[in-house]
Amino acid sequence: MSATDTIRNGEEREPAxxxxxxxxxxxxxxxIQLRRDRVSFAMIxxxxxxxxxxxGYAINTTPRNLPTAVLTQEDTDLGRSILKAMENTSYxxxxxxxxxxxxxxxxxxxxxxxxxxxxxxxxERAVRRGDRPALLxxxxxxxxxxxxxxxAALGPLVQTALAHDLHIxxxxxxxxxxxxxxxxNPAAExxxxxxxxxxxxxxxxxxxxxxxxxxxxxxxxxxxESLLSMPIKPIEVMFGKIIPYVMVGFIQAGLIIxxxxxxxxxxxxxxxxxxxxxTTLFITTNLSIGYTFSTIVQNQLxxxxxxxxxxxxxxxxxxxxxxxxxxxxxxxxxGEVLPLTxxxxxxxxxxxxxxxxxxxxxxxxxxxxxxxxxxxxxxxxFRRTLx
Amino acid sequence: xxxxxxxxxxxASSIAIDVKGLTKSFSGREVxxxxxxxxxxxxxxxxxxxxxxxxxxxxxxxxxxxxxxSGEGTCLGYDIRRDADKIKRKVGYMTQRFSLYQDLSVRENxxxxxxxxxxxxxxxxxxxxxxxxxxxxxxxxxxxxxxGGWKQRLALGACTLPNPQLLLLDEPTAGVxxxxxxxxxxxxxxxxxxxxxxxxxxxxxxxxxRCHEIAYIAYGHLLAHGTVDEVIAASALSTWTVTGEDFNGxxxxxxxxxxxxxVAPFGTSLHVSGRNKAALETAIASYRDNPKWRWQPSEPxxxxxxxDLMGRSKDNFRK
Numbered sequence: 148m149s150a151t152d153t154i155r156n157g158e159e160r161e162p163a164x165x166x167x168x169x170x171x172x173x174x175x176x177x178x179i180q181l182r183r184d185r186v187s188f189a190m191i192x193x194x195x196x197x198x199x200x201x202x203g204y205a206i207n208t209t210p211r212n213l214p215t216a217v218l219t220q221e222d223t224d225l226g227r228s229i230l231k232a233m234e235n236t237s238y239x240x241x242x243x244x245x246x247x248x249x250x251x252x253x254x255x256x257x258x259x260x261x262x263x264x265x266x267x268x269x270x271e272r273a274v275r276r277g278d279r280p281a282l283l284x285x286x287x288x289x290x291x292x293x294x295x296x297x298x299a300a301l302g303p304l305v306q307t308a309l310a311h312d313l314h315i316x317x318x319x320x321x322x323x324x325x326x327x328x329x330x331x332n333p334a335a336e337x338x339x340x341x342x343x344x345x346x347x348x349x350x351x352x353x354x355x356x357x358x359x360x361x362x363x364x365x366x367x368x369x370x371x372e373s374l375l376s377m378p379i380k381p382i383e384v385m386f387g388k389i390i391p392y393v394m395v396g397f398i399q400a401g402l403i404i405x406x407x408x409x410x411x412x413x414x415x416x417x418x419x420x421x422x423x424x425x426t427t428l429f430i431t432t433n434l435s436i437g438y439t440f441s442t443i444v445q446n447q448l449x450x451x452x453x454x455x456x457x458x459x460x461x462x463x464x465x466x467x468x469x470x471x472x473x474x475x476x477x478x479x480x481x482g483e484v485l486p487l488t489x490x491x492x493x494x495x496x497x498x499x500x501x502x503x504x505x506x507x508x509x510x511x512x513x514x515x516x517x518x519x520x521x522x523x524x525x526x527x528x529f530r531r532t533l534x
Numbered sequence: 535x536x537x538x539x540x541x542x543x544x545x546a547s548s549i550a551i552d553v554k555g556l557t558k559s560f561s562g563r564e565v566x567x568x569x570x571x572x573x574x575x576x577x578x579x580x581x582x583x584x585x586x587x588x589x590x591x592x593x594x595x596x597x598x599x600x601x602x603x604s605g606e607g608t609c610l611g612y613d614i615r616r617d618a619d620k621i622k623r624k625v626g627y628m629t630q631r632f633s634l635y636q637d638l639s640v641r642e643n644x645x646x647x648x649x650x651x652x653x654x655x656x657x658x659x660x661x662x663x664x665x666x667x668x669x670x671x672x673x674x675x676x677x678x679x680x681x682g683g684w685k686q687r688l689a690l691g692a693c694t695l696p697n698p699q700l701l702l703l704d705e706p707t708a709g710v711x712x713x714x715x716x717x718x719x720x721x722x723x724x725x726x727x728x729x730x731x732x733x734x735x736x737x738x739x740x741x742x743x744r745c746h747e748i749a750y751i752a753y754g755h756l757l758a759h760g761t762v763d764e765v766i767a768a769s770a771l772s773t774w775t776v777t778g779e780d781f782n783g784x785x786x787x788x789x790x791x792x793x794x795x796x797v798a799p800f801g802t803s804l805h806v807s808g809r810n811k812a813a814l815e816t817a818i819a820s821y822r823d824n825p826k827w828r829w830q831p832s833e834p835x836x837x838x839x840x841x842d843l844m845g846r847s848k849d850n851f852r853k
Contacts, residue, residue, distance in 0.1 A: 373633035373692075376597050377650050378622040531618075533599050 186445060190452045198456075202463050205481075209296050210473020215262040216243040218251040223271040229282065229305065233264065236304040238297035251285075255330060257506035258492045261287045261294060261472055274322045281326040288329035289495045290340050293470030298327050331499045342407040343498045344467040346426070347490040349403055350396060351433050351461050357392045358437035359450040362529070367447060372533065381529035385522065389434045396430035397423075407498075416501030422494070425511060429490040432514050435521035436486070442528040461487040489513045550575045550700050550731035551596060553607025553614065558591055558600060565591045567754040569605070573733060573747070575699075578726050580745030581735035584844055588754040589735040590630060593702045596733070597627045610699055623651070626693030630704040632685050636678035640669050640688055643677055644695060651696035659695060667691040667721075683714035690718070694725065701725065703734040707741065719744050739837045750840055752847040758839075766839055771795075772811040773834040774818060776804040778827035793817035796842055800835075807838050 162168060181188060217230060233239045243260060245251050254260045265283040273280035284301060286294040302325055332339045362384075365371040374384070404422070407413040415422065437454065444450045462468055464478055465487040471479065482488045489510035496502035504511075551573035558566040566588040573579045581589050594600040596609050598618030606613070612620045634643045644660035653659045664673050667687045672680070677688060686706060693701060703722075707715045719741065726732055726746075734745070742748050742762065749759035758765045776784070781804050788797045788806055793813030798805045808814030822829045834842075 368636065369629070369631050369633045370635055371633075372599065372629045372631075373627070375599055376622060376625070376627040376629075377647070378619060379650055532601055533594060534601055 184446070184448065186449050187452060190449070190456070194452065194456060198459055201460065201478075201481075205464055205474050205478035206469050207473045207475075208292060208469060210293055210470040211237045212240040213238060213262060213293065213297055213470075213472045214242040214260045215239040215264060216245055216251060216254045216260040217241055218245050218248065218263060218265040220246075220266060220268040221270060223266075225271040225274060226266040229266070230264065232305045233301070236297075236300055238300055239264075253506065255285060255287050256496065256500045256502050257509075258287065258496055262297065270323070277322065279322060279324050281324045283326050283328060285328045285330055287500075288332040288335055289499045290466070290470055291332065291335035291337055292340075293472060294329065295335065298329065301325060301327060338411050339413055339499060340495070342411050342413045343494040344491050346400060346403045346407065346494055347429065347465075347487050348462055348467055350400055350426070350430055350490075351487050352458055353399060354392065354396050354430055354433035355437040355440075355454045355458060356451075357395070358388060358434045359440040359444075359454045360447055361388045361438060362441035363444055363447050363450050366445075375531060375533065381526045381531060384529065385435075385438055385525055389431065389438060392434050393427060393431055396434070397427060400426045400430065413498060415498050417497035417503060421504060421507075422497045425490070425493050425497070425507070425514075428511065428514050428518070429486060429493075432486045432518035432521065435518050435525065439521045439525040439528065442525050442530075457485075461485050464488070466491050483513070484517065486514055486517050489517075547611055548575050549573070550577075551579075551607070551609050551733065553596070553609075554605060556592065556595055556602045556605035556607070558588075558595060558602050565754050566595070566602070569751070569754070569756050570607075571749055571756060571759065573731060575731050576726060576729050577746040578722060578732045578734065578744070580742045580748035581733060581751065582737070582742050582748055582840060583735075583751035585737075587752045589751060590704055592751070593627070593704050593733065593735065596621075597625050597702055598622055599627075623696075624699045626696065626698035626701045628689050628693045628701070628703045628706055630708070632677075632689060634677050634689060634692055637676060639674050639676055640664060640680070641673040643688065644692060647692045647695050653696060663691045663695050683710050686710050686714065686718065690721065694730075699729075699731065701730055701732045701734075703732065705735050705737065707736065707738065715741070739835070739840070742836055750843055752844050755847060757843045757847055762836055766834060766836060769834060769839040769842060771807050771809060771834040771839055771842055772814050773805055773807040773832050773838055774814070775800075775830045775832040776806060776827050777802065777830070780826060784821065784827070788818070788821070791817040796838065796845065798838065798841065805832075805835070805838055807834055807842060809842070 215233075219226060230241060234241060239262060243254055245254065251263050251265065255263050263283075263285040265285070267280065267283070270280055270282070284298070286298055288294045305325065306321055329335060362371075365374060400423075404415070408415060436457065440453045440457070441450055444453055460481060464474065464482040465471070465485050466482065467487065471482055471488065474482065492510050493502075493507050493514075496506060500506075549572055551571065553572075554570045556566055556569040557564065569588070569592060581592070583589050591600060595602050596614065598614065598621050601615065606615065608614065609621050610624050612624075614621065635646070638646065641660055641664065644663050645656045648656035648659040661673075664670055667690065669684065669687060669691070672684065677685065680688060690703075690706065693703075701722075707718055710718065715738075722732055722734065723744070734741075736742060745762070747759065747761055748765060750757045750765065758768060760768065781799060785797050785799065785804065788794050793808050793810060793815075794806060794817050795809055796805070796807045798807075806814070806818060808817070818829070821827065
């Protein structure tokens, strides 16, 4: 009986608007906690402002001034005029001039240029004879967005410019033919471009989170105190925390690539071993960066925020979603310090272009440098005491 | 600077901990002030003091987890500032809060520690320790699922596993039942008998009396140290034990009397203490003839001494 009494008494003492009072109590508490966590608070303000201005200015889906190589087999006025006309379209920017087909192919395969223009030997004479010779414009079509607009603009624009410049015939009857050749992805299928990019994007996301929480977790669970009182060095903690996830990442990468090949029909033209090796390097680089984050932040929320702050530019400025070459130069510099930028070049080059190590030296070295930098920061930032 | 202790063979010295003038502040608040102490090898040294008195901070300084702002000294003959790595190899530190991995099993936790210290047979060492701490049959249980007493045994097992020369135990028996506490202290005495030095912080007076030597620290100041008898003698506290009935009025009366520094009920008796013997006797004179109570001069208990020290330190350092 007394039990029911207590319950009834309890019910009688229930304050008015109990639901709202309790919700309010919780709300006040949450606000206080949010205010105490200054770093998270700063990120709440900084994140949208920074990201919006950054991406708003950097992203450009109709890229201009794309790096283009010229293979000149004869030096004539007509050739120069055509190149000038192409540059005037503002889509092409001639960065390299080569004299052999091998060099020409290498530039395209390594991704140093997006386009290559070949002016064949005897081109001008053939034009004068009225043979309508072909002017070859090769495009790296792995990213159809980047190459598409420029290729579409190529014919009419050059024609108009030339007609104006040289007075050789009216637009309807061009004295030569522009033969565009979309290499590596002739059907301009975006999945061929997206799937290899996704390999890198997914790995970035998962790897970063694995290690970004690793040190903060030890601190929040109180196990750091024991760990620090034992004879282990920061570099040993780091290796111990990174290596297991290298294996996890390797399995994950294998899974993604297999699905890409089996389900989406994306080819792996290059060496699978090389792809495996460089993917491992990329995985390790991301794990090192995540680990570095975890030595900088104070709690798991901050670790997640910092990871997101890194992940978003990785997607948007790496050339995964938008053409890298179309971004302003300052944004390209930011892109260069993101591991995903280099890995996307590597993975597209190996899978779609069959590239080998010599084509990928720069991006490999960049990945390794980023990894070593992150590791160095992590080891020096790791606090060995509780001070 | 004084290179002496480090250059001699550490194990030859009979002093395990020898520190001078340790001071440590956190954001402007001094937590440990000019603390000096010596702990003999093979002894059990009790570290007592109220909450927030700097016990944990001192222990963390000793095992290299914190750097003192000033002061110096050696731990097992190694300089506490320069040789933290060497100290860590030979010191077992049991944290106040359970700090092993909750999501690892008993065996996995112990094997982790054994491997970390580079023990040749980690599995064997862990198995031996499981037997020693009486956790056989619970090897595969996750640490998170152990009860308080078992967690504490596991933590002690983990910090004694690498055969340290010095154990630093930070309130190891807080929240543990009396039976487990007794077993724990028997184990500590067994370890000390094997030559281990043990520095243990505690709130419990009965535990303090199980130590070879004790030190009392309050508000970062080391106020008293020595054997239990020495500390009691040094306090110069006079105590009367009152037995009888109806203490409530008496307590209230005595508390504010000049000459009476402390009145504390102990079950069916009351301890009345004062620093000045004569003043105390004057103060209680009028109550001694009351037939309700029986007055007996007695030795102050350790608790009396500590509560008195705490009261005094409050006056001195917390103005």
